[in-house]
Amino acid sequence: MICGGAGYIGSHVAKSVAEAGHEPVVFDNLIAGHRWAVRWGPLVEGDLMDRGRIEAAIREHGIEAVVQLAGSINVGESMQDPGKYFRNNFSISLNLLEAMDATGVKRIVFSSSAAVYGIPEGNPITEEAAKAPINPYGEAKWFVERALDWYTRARGFQCLTLRYFNAAGADPDGEIGEMHSPETHLIPLVILGAMGVRPPVKVFGMDYPTADGTAVRDYIHVRDLARAHLLGVEYLARGGESTAANLGTGQGVSVLEVIGAVGEVSGKPVPYERFARREGDPPALVAAAVKASQLLGWRAERSGIRQIVEDAWRWSGKARREGLYSE
Template sequence: MAVLVTGGAGYIGSHTVAALLERNESVVVIDNLQQGHQEAVLGGVFYKGDIRDTDLLDKVFAENDIDAVIHFAANSLVGESMQNPGKYYHNNVFGAICLLEKMKTSGVKKIIFSSTAATYGEPESVPVLESDPTNPTNTYGETKLAMEKMMKWFDVAHGVKFVALRYFNAAGAHENGQIGEDHSPETHLVPLILQVPLGQREHIAIYGEDYPTPDGTCIRDYLHVSDLADAHILALDMLREGGESNVYNLGSGKGFSVKEMIEVARKVTGHPIPAIVQARRSGDPAVLIASSDKIKQQLGWNPSRDSLEAIIQTAWNWHQKHPEGYGKQ
């Protein structure tokens, strides 16, 4: 039996593929390589293509004995989603429809879904709980919430069990040094900070230092990408053992400010990393921290790479070896 990983050439997807391979799972990957990198896929069977291509889905399911799906394939840039909502509904929501319909007709009843904390919108309280209201403030979060709701009704109608994992900020790179974070355009804080000691930008921008936080900068919840991958596998095991559909947050339960992130990066890299304060960005909440008590209690998830210094060190190790990203040493 094989696990199908959609978007498995992306950042979190590739780390999940690596984790599956490490425990000798058979893995099948579909990725259209718009944002992913085939070099990041360390094994298994790879298909270049889009999950909205029903002929491709027919081929993949016919050629492989798939028993479960881990679904990452989606567009995920908040700003772009507000400028081009149609693209996000078509790729994210219609793509999920195509995938779920194929799972239904193929008798595949288990799916782990890469969701997002953006489903909550502006949090009413911190840390955020799974029971808190979901009121997305952008199209990206709205499409992910729509996908969660769709999976719920596919469970009711067809018995397709799902686990939706809502996470905050992934960071770091695999300890093997082979895979890491390479987006175009890059929007994530850790790689943007590291572009300064790499000589790719002169400074890092801090968007606002007048927030109601200890140092005035936004606080976010960061997790090592391999700990996120481990959570997907725990959720898969739970469904394989007959568990019911569920929704879980993934977070560290503690937050780090932008200034703290920069300071730790200075320590790790030995570079001064100049920072310039700019105006706030619209819609940035002051604090976003997740409670992961539910998944820890129910699935035994225990993130083991929770030192911020260790997270940034793994990222720095990878970026030094791959300063221009995949395929370029």
């Protein structure tokens, strides 16, 4: 069961899982997800606050394992409305764990985030680095991770936590892709700015201690990310121990490099506006990516920035032609 499977990353996970011969059942309240993105198995339209509905779905579909991607994802909003983030990240996940326990399903892969590390002491960031979230979004993810640890110890759960860095790109076949509202992620913002669908992208901070002065992040192709979830479910089915692993590439890419890649793919210079640094944005966030490959036999295959941008560009063009941005 893919909770949040109508969303950006969850729909790619559903596709990877289906390609491997499993049947993904999507559980999603469609608050931010899309009916068009559920294509590889049934959709149970429900809210993770509704424990009865989760238990019924688990029983009806004979669920063997759960991937939990559902939740609210806007870090800035979490600073304005922390309650929403503790409810719609932590409380829903706790409710899900209770429903799983009651129905005897004990395998879960959980979407966590680099946000649990806060402002790291250095890069690359290993899984053992201090957990010091600087916003309610990251704190709620960390609360879920702590709860998973106790469900492992006390209730015999097997839990694999995947801490994503920056998910980006789109399905190489063009069937699904990124569609958030509001959009806060850099690559779609640069692309939509270049297409003239949105104003030029805002670059916050040109004076960071990085090679070109702009912030550096670790972008991972959503297809690579999705495959790691499939391998994660298989790892748990083999009896794998509960643990947490970063999902990134180990390579940092700056904001200006992203803008340059979009310029190359589009064939024309990309407009952008310069702004001061935003509070709480670290200069660089780059994953130590060794653990996921050792644990899962996983490798990022499509995560070069040029490939990510090409796939995202193609998807944005298609989404624009089909009127999905005005939905």
